[in-house]
Amino acid sequence: MPSVPAQVTPSRTAMADPGPLHRLDDLEAEARLRLDPVHRDFFAGGAGDERTLRANETAFDAYRILPRVLRGGGERDLRTELLGETLPMPVLVSPTAFHRLAHPEGEVATARAVGAVGTVLVVSMASTTPIEAVAEAIEPSDRSARLWFQLYPQPDLGFTASVVSRAEAAGCRALVVTVDSPVFGRRDRDLRNGFLDLPPGYCCENMRDPETGRVRDIVMDATLDWARIEWLRATTRLPIVLKGILHPADARLAVAHGVDAVLVSNHGGRQLDGVPASIDALPAVVAAVGGRIPVLLxxxxxxxxxxxxxxxxxxxxxxxGRPVLWALAARGERGVSQLLDLLRAELARAMTLAGAVRPADLTREMILDRVPG
Structure with a gap:
């Protein structure tokens, strides 16, 4: 895992209350002022020359929305059916590591904010707070919130099974299995900063061995294959979401192996540099799946x-993913709440302007073919 020199510890610069949130970019700007530069680079950086990192955002510029008019419908309904449950909006919080480097309350603050909205928080295996504490952070009145657990399958199958059991016992409702990381991507910013491990007092709490109390390293396993997914399918009754699918052939294999959903993702540009932006890979994966399982992005x-x-x-x-870290670093729990509220409001307004009452009204015909350049 990335490491920090011994003298580097999480730090935050005091700032006045920034008030309402108008743009997500404001959160990143505020976070950059508060975060230690080493941790800021860890959150912001990507692999190699960071071409894929940049492409993830810029690729959206090439798509054009073709709105419908005179469709009425009144208030927008953002509710979304996913894996047998109804979410209040089609927005999840993706797994990201080391929230306590962004804010002292870490994943607990994130969980409270997501719990208040009632959508899904995917808790990272590399969380700096144990999954049990993340689950307990959600108020009883917010139990409509959904926790999913992100898993790097470990070569030690017994330990992997124990981590899955912990996630099940904590109330997680799905496993998000990251499949794009047989090794760590080469992240030049972290290498330049010497970020090779967490500071003293911080660790990946979900990697703590239940028998010895020792915290294991997360092993990126180059032997991971479809047989391991079959083993996992036999190990848990939780729905399995494969995260890191870009090729349509892998999407078809996921369906064939009984996976419950796929998540089109390039790991935020942090693994193999030069792969497509997630949004560019999405249409082919959707076509390959053919509606048999949900496709996320x-x-x-x-x-x-x-x-x-x-x-x-x-x-x-x-x-x-990253916007949540910026929100947490900039404004803590309140920042994550503001981020989710802003995305919900922006989506509702965009749907109104595009002539859609509910997410299901948004169809391929409403997006022009990718604009060149």
């Missing part, structure tokens, strides 16, 4: 119009 979502574009191209819901 993360990577580059920054506006309600981005969400609308992804939904119209066939995604059932989208995930946001």
């Amino acid at each position: 993360d990577g580059g979502i920054r506006r309600g119009t981005d969400i609308l574009t992804a939904l119209a191209l066939g995604a059932v819901a989208v995930g946001v």
Whole structure:
């Protein structure tokens, strides 16, 4: 895992209350002022020359929305059916590591904010707060919130099974299995900063061995294959979502292996540099799946119009990752709440302007073919 020199510890610069949130970009600007530069680079950076990192956002610029008019419908209904449950909006919080480097309350603050909205928080295996504490952070009145657990399958199958059991016992409702990481991507910013491990007092709490109390390293396993997915399918009754699908052939294999959903993702541009932006890979994956299982997307979502574009191209819901870290670093729990509220409001407005009452009204015909250049 990335490491920080011993003298580097999480730090935050005191700032006045910034008030209402008008743009997601404002959160990133505020967070950059508060975060230690080493941690800021860890959150912001990507692999290699960061071409895919940049493409995730810029690719949306090439799509054009073709709105419908005179469709009435009144108030927008953003509710979304996913894996047998109804979400209040088609926006999830994607798994991201090390929230306590962004804010002292870390994943607990994130969970409270997501719990208040009632959507899905995908808790990272590399969380700096144990899954049990994340679950307990959600108020009883917010139990409509959904926790999913992101898993890197480990070569030690017994330990992997114990982590899955912990997630099940904590009330997680799905496993999000990351399949694009047989090794770590080469992240030049972290190498330049010497970010090779967490500071003292911080660890990946979900990697704590239940028998010894020792915290294991997360092993990126180059032997991971479809047989491991079959083993996992036999190990848990939770729905399995494969995260990191870009090729349509892999989407078809996921369906054949009984996976419950796929998440089109390039790991935020942090693994193989030069792969397509998530939004560019989405249509072919949707076609390959053919409606047999839900297709989700993360990577580059920054506006309600981005969400609308992804939904119209066939995604059932989208995930946001880095913006949550910026919100947490900038404004804590309140920042994450403001972020989700802003995305919900922007999506509702965009749908109204595009002539859609509910997400299902957004269809491929409402997006012009990708504009060259």
